[in-house]
Amino acid sequence: xxxxxxxxxxxxxxxxxxxxxxxxxxxxxxxxxxxxxxxxxxxxxxxxxxxxxxxxxxxxxxxxxxxxxxxxxxxxxxxxxxxxxxxxxxxxxxxxxxxxxxxxxxxxxxxxxxxxxxxxxxxxxxxxxxxxxxxxxxxxxxxxxxxxxxxxxxxxxxxxxxxxxxxxxxxxxxxxxxxxxxxxxxxxxxxxxxxxxxxxxxxxxxxxxxxxxxxxxxxxxxxxxxxxxxxxxxxxxx
Ligand SMILES: NC(=O)c1ccc[n+]([C@@H]2O[C@H](COP(=O)([O-])OP(=O)(O)OC[C@H]3O[C@@H](n4cnc5c(N)ncnc54)[C@H](OP(=O)(O)O)[C@@H]3O)[C@@H](O)[C@H]2O)c1
Numbered sequence: 001x002x003x004x005x006x007x008x009x010x011x012x013x014x015x016x017x018x019x020x021x022x023x024x025x026x027x028x029x030x031x032x033x034x035x036x037x038x039x040x041x042x043x044x045x046x047x048x049x050x051x052x053x054x055x056x057x058x059x060x061x062x063x064x065x066x067x068x069x070x071x072x073x074x075x076x077x078x079x080x081x082x083x084x085x086x087x088x089x090x091x092x093x094x095x096x097x098x099x100x101x102x103x104x105x106x107x108x109x110x111x112x113x114x115x116x117x118x119x120x121x122x123x124x125x126x127x128x129x130x131x132x133x134x135x136x137x138x139x140x141x142x143x144x145x146x147x148x149x150x151x152x153x154x155x156x157x158x159x160x161x162x163x164x165x166x167x168x169x170x171x172x173x174x175x176x177x178x179x180x181x182x183x184x185x186x187x188x189x190x191x192x193x194x195x196x197x198x199x200x201x202x203x204x205x206x207x208x209x210x211x212x213x214x215x216x217x218x219x220x221x222x223x224x225x226x227x228x229x230x231x232x233x234x235x236x237x238x
Contacts, residue, residue: 002026002223003071005064005115007049007107008080009042010034012179013130016215017077018042024219029067032080043067049080049107050099059110065118073124075222076115078108078152081130083145083181087192097144104148109155116164125164126227128218129156129171133234136173141193153232160231168228174218175235178208 004021008014009030021028022041030036031045047058058064068074081104085096112127119125134142135149156171176182176199185199202208217235221227 001071002073002075003068004028004075004077005031005067005111006077006079007031007111009044010036012181013174013177013211013214013218014077014079016211017079017218020212020215020219024223026075027067029064050103052102052106052110055107055110059114064114068115068118068122071119071122073126074115074119074122075126075128076111077128077130077222078111079130080107081148081181083142083185085144086141086185086188088141089143091192092144100144100148104145105151105155108152112155112159116167123166125167126222127156127159127167127169128222128227129153129169131171131173131232133173135171136232139195141188141195156231160228170221170228170231170233172218172221173234173236174214175209176202176207177211177214178203179211182208 004026006014006018006028009018010032015036018028018030018036022039027041029043029045031047031049033046033048035044035046045063048054082100085092085100108129115127129152131152132149134146135153138146153171156169159169182203186196186203188196190196214235217238221238
């Protein structure tokens, strides 16, 4: 049995990924603050992953350990993320910077560590970080988001060097996907985010990928025997 732990399964790309993985016969444990529609093969946990105390308590509850029991292939997808806070340095609220780092970086790293510890006997283990092109270049107004996604990329590189038995890892940029996050981006003003008109034009031009088509590509990459050959990857190159 393939068992998948997926953060941010309630909306956007994660919701499409949950459906695609269930359709592939995977058992999925979704973790978000809100719930998705009930679906056969999908178990759901309601958790705020920017709350480190709540995450620690949940890991102590053994729900993750019992979900992973009996897996022949175990997968963790770190997908939850926020683009906020958006704005130039000096204009951001410090608590928003910390919340972004907790959700976008601390939670994926803590979950990855727990996942590897709790899947010691599983022959095929895979970790997928949902990264961003923004982690691979600097973009005005997105210093926090760019830094958090760059952190995931370098975490994947270093974990790959660890050479953990049976573990493959990849940090994958999903392209520009028509989700709530893109709506948030388009609602920024140009002072906060100078490139906002480019993103509005992409939407108006119908140039955003749909969550379903992106999820189908990611699922293919994730379940393929070559997963992890590219530790730093971009959906658009597959
Ligand atoms: N859309 C794009 O164009 C794009 C481009 C590059 C990278 N990405 C990356 O793709 C991933 C998915 O983004 P998306 O576009 O699908 O965004 P989205 O539509 O805003 O969905 C974000 C998901 O993360 C969950 N989430 C947010 N805050 C959370 C919290 N505190 N605790 C637990 N879960 C939380 C949300 O669930 P709840 O609200 O229910 O908690 C939701 O399921 C993100 O990592 C994003 O950085 C997206």
